[in-house]
Amino acid sequence: MPTVLLNQVKAGDKLTRDVQTKLGGTLFYKGKVLMSREIEILQAFMVQSVVVETKEGSEEHQSAPPASSAKEEHASEPAAPATAFEQEYFNTVNLLKKVHRQYSPGQVFPILEIRKQLELLIGHIDEYSVLTFIPDVTDTYDYMFHNSVLSALTSYLLARWGGFKQRDWIPAALSGLFHDIGNLKVDRELLIKPGTLTASELEEIRQHTVLGYQLLKPVPAINEGVKLASLQHHERVDGSGYPLGMGGDQIHPYAKIVAIADTFHAMTLKRAYRIPMSPYLVLEEIQKESFGKLDPALVRIFIEKVTRFHNGTVVRLNDDRVGEIVFSDRNHLTRPWVSVNGTIVNLTTERQLYIKEIVKL
Known part of the structure; x- marks a missing residue:
């Protein structure tokens, strides 16, 4: 179960340990298969490394895979069953x-x-x-x-x-x-x-x-x-x-x-x-x-x-930045404070910004 630098993570790698944000929220749980979208979220939260399942050996992560292989893995990923x-x-x-x-x-x-x-x-x-x-x-x-x-x-x-x-x-x-x-x-x-x-x-x-x-x-x-x-x-x-x-x-x-x-x-x-x-x-x-x-x-x-959020909810703003809710003001329930790469964005005062969507992890 190697610890892999984020820039060496490949599409299809499976986590063997939960990934936490700096503020203690859980981004992804053990067993999550990382594809391009998940890797993008990890990058947005400045995660340096993750622990993934060993396949043929940790050396396989020393270089990025060819584009064709990443596409093949992505195409073969099974669709999530409907709830x-x-x-x-x-x-x-x-x-x-x-x-x-x-x-x-x-x-x-x-x-x-x-x-x-x-x-x-x-x-x-x-x-x-x-x-x-x-x-x-x-x-x-x-x-x-x-x-x-x-x-x-x-x-x-x-x-x-x-x-x-x-x-x-x-x-x-x-x-x-x-x-x-x-x-x-x-x-x-x-x-x-x-x-x-x-x-x-x-x-x-x-x-x-x-x-x-x-x-x-x-x-x-x-x-x-x-x-x-x-x-x-x-x-x-x-x-x-x-x-x-x-x-x-x-x-x-x-x-x-x-x-x-x-x-x-x-x-x-x-x-x-x-x-x-x-x-x-x-x-x-x-x-x-x-x-x-x-x-x-x-x-x-x-x-x-x-709007009853828990701190740690991951959201995407209308400028496409991804962040984590850290505080909700009961007088401005649709405009909480969001931590984006360690910087607090107060949506109450920065009215040109708003939550575009909750990021489903």
Whole structure:
């Protein structure tokens, strides 16, 4: 088990000892296979050497391998198996797509099948991270299904975090899952149109709220709060939303939850007409919206919970530097202090910088 200088580490080397940062955080654990991305992170943290598994002898690390051999090793690296959470997540997305594809007016809505699948997914909720689980949506039409499933997961958590009774948690998740169900009756081409919508097209899109409520209303297995969330999730506390311009206590609590979840995921997922935003910038936008638009108490809980970092969390800034969170100010939860190569970057004062993403190790 030789100790190898970082500039002699080869793609495919396996760690036999944890790699620690200077501040005591763990960058990589024993057994991690180092590829180009991991080596880049080690370089960013100025790690001088690592302990790797012996193959044919420590001499093999005295010089860098030929480029072709590194490529061959990289190509042969087995893909990480999907987690149980990921498997159930994509099962839920695919079920929604199936319902949308097969639905016709007058058809019995398959609520029991959908609820059963959602409960299977919720069974793995502890594996879900709001900030880091952002699927790569490659198909424009698929955005709608990913947004719905993610909104379901986040709505479930927000109901739990917000002190709602346990009997409300699954209905809150169903509210997130069905909030855009009215799009079943909206022209598909309009839903994926990349350019600016005309006034009449925008009005047609907005009708998905009313259409969704009408679709869910006759379904006895769905409670009224879930149905109202499909109607009201674009209403705003100050009465500036649609379709009815409701405000304050007129809006059902489930709809207030879904409004936050939907806003977050709509801005962090890739869309046909724009690139996704950093989750941390989106949180700041949501915080601004809490002044008159979104429920301020729920927004505060949401931001507190999803930004509950441990010191040592590795993040990438918008200038592509990689660093380690060393301090979080409770008054500026989206802007902690980050140690980059031993230099502290205070995101509270250096406003041009922000966290682009958490680096998954």
